[in-house]
Amino acid sequence: MAEFSGEPRGEGRRIVVVASRFNESITVPLAEGAVSTLVAKGVAFDDVDVVWVPGAWELPVAVRRALATGKYDAAVVVGAVIRGDTPHFDFVAGEASRGLMEASRDFEVPVGLGLLTTDTMAQAEARAGGAHGNKGEDAALAALEVLDVCDRAFAHDEGDEADA
Template sequence: MSTRAPDVLGDLDATGLSIPIVASRFNAEVVDVLVDGALERLVELGADPDACPVVRVPGAFELPVVVARLAARPDVDGVVALGAVVRGGTPHFDYVCQAATTGLEAVARDHDTPIGFGLLTTDTWEQATDRAGGAHGNKGREAAEAVVETVRVLHAA
């Protein structure tokens, strides 16, 4: 017999939630598929599409500042952040990925707001497309689902 308290679980009900999506324009061919997947999943989970506006930023580096502004709003329950950075021949990849990842993590912690992390950081274009509706699913859908579940966990905890 277990003496452990039951786990606190979040359900996947987005009804009544306000979850904007912040998406980079850079690598739009991949990011647009992530956006479509995130929006589709949020609506499947009961979200009103009007409560899930898509806000565009130039690239992944700009995601944290806009996500922070939205996360600070009292009417926002969570934010989905979407982008795609594909490794090139310079260290730029490392700087952008690190800044975006660290920035988004800080936003979630500092604003006590769930952030759905849908930033692809891949070595090749093929890896990116595999994660945007290809062989590895759609990471936009997964980020949307993660933010809804985390919002509900926080409501239940």
């Protein structure tokens, strides 16, 4: 049996961060957290592109267009959908998440999910650098780790000994 795990290594990687402007007081710290984490893990600053879209609904199409270029090893997505008094939340949060998952599956490229779906602004603030950390950082780490584990588990020749 072979067992594989990855490390969040960014050297030689090119990453796109796609961020929603809606709820900007939340999404700016999430995007900043993602970028600073990518750079801290070895991604060259010039190899990180940040793309801003109006809201969470627009995240999947922007990610798909970015991945279709073939320029990026992974995407990190940040946004915030905060529940209100209408069912709008349910449609936007679910469909945006599904669209991002489909982009990752279709392009076989990791998409780190930093799309907050919270009941209140206070919950979002707690996850954008507050008491619950910065989910933009977590999404960046996840994307890099998946890249590394995929390289380790699937990029070797069948006859080679796996580097677990």
